[in-house]
Amino acid sequence: QKEVEQDPGPLSVPEGAIVSLNCTYSNSAFQYFMWYRQYSRKGPELLMYTYSSGNKEDGRFTAQVDKSSKYISLFIRDSQPSDSATYLCAMKGFNKFYFGSGTKLNVKP
Amino acid sequence: DAGVIQSPRHEVTEMGQEVTLRCKPISGHDYLFWYRQTMMRGLELLIYFNNNVPIDDSGMPEDRFSAKMPNASFSTLKIQPSEPRDSAVYFCASNTGDGKNYGYTFGSGTRLTVV
Numbered sequence: 001q002k003e004v005e006q007d008p009g010p011l012s013v014p015e016g017a018i019v020s021l022n023c024t025y026s027n028s029a030f031q032y033f034m035w036y037r038q039y040s041r042k043g044p045e046l047l048m049y050t051y052s053s054g055n056k057e058d059g060r061f062t063a064q065v066d067k068s069s070k071y072i073s074l075f076i077r078d079s080q081p082s083d084s085a086t087y088l089c090a091m092k093g094f095n096k097f098y099f100g101s102g103t104k105l106n107v108k109p
Numbered sequence: 110d111a112g113v114i115q116s117p118r119h120e121v122t123e124m125g126q127e128v129t130l131r132c133k134p135i136s137g138h139d140y141l142f143w144y145r146q147t148m149m150r151g152l153e154l155l156i157y158f159n160n161n162v163p164i165d166d167s168g169m170p171e172d173r174f175s176a177k178m179p180n181a182s183f184s185t186l187k188i189q190p191s192e193p194r195d196s197a198v199y200f201c202a203s204n205t206g207d208g209k210n211y212g213y214t215f216g217s218g219t220r221l222t223v224v
Binding site: 018034036041042043044045049063087088090095099100102 | 145152
C-alpha cells in the first residue's frame, strides 16, 4: 500500500466552480500536511500547509485535515483558469516528505 | 533570493552516456533533496543531504546513480551509464530543518531524455 493515495484526475470544472481535491494516507504518525501546486514544466510550489487536524484558510483556498480518517482535502472557491495545474498533497515524516501522485485540474473559462 | 537553481534545464543524451545534473540550493538551507518525477511513478525521493552529508539514499534506483554535495551551495546527481528508463524530470529541492519551514522549495527541474 502506498503511503499517500491521490486520485490522478483529470478534473475539469467551469470557471467559478468550487473544487475539492483529496488525499488519503496510511501512516498515523504524519503531523504536517501540505498542498503543492505544479504548473506545466515547472517545479512544485508550496501552496498551503497545516499541522495536525483542522482547517486553514488562505484566500480562496481552504485546507482540511481529518486525522481520525487519515484524509486531507483542499478546497478552491471561485476557481479561475489560472488555477489550472496539478495539485500534489504531501505529508511529513522525519524530515521526509511523502507525496501523492497529483491531481490534474483544468478550469475552463 | 534566486531560489533553487538547476542546470541544465533540458538534457538529451544517448544510452550509455554519462549524465550530470547540477543544483544550487537556497543559501542557508541545510537540507537538499533530489527527486525524480515520471507520469507513472509521480515524485520519488532519490536521496537527501543534511549539512552536505548524505542521510538517506535508499531511493537511488541502482549503482548507476550517484550524488555528491561537496559544499553547502552545490550538489550533483550523476547517472553512468544512462538508460532510456532514466528519462524523467529530476528536481532538486531544499529547506531548513529548524521546524519553521514545513515545505520544500523546488527548482525548475532538469528534463532528461535518454535515447
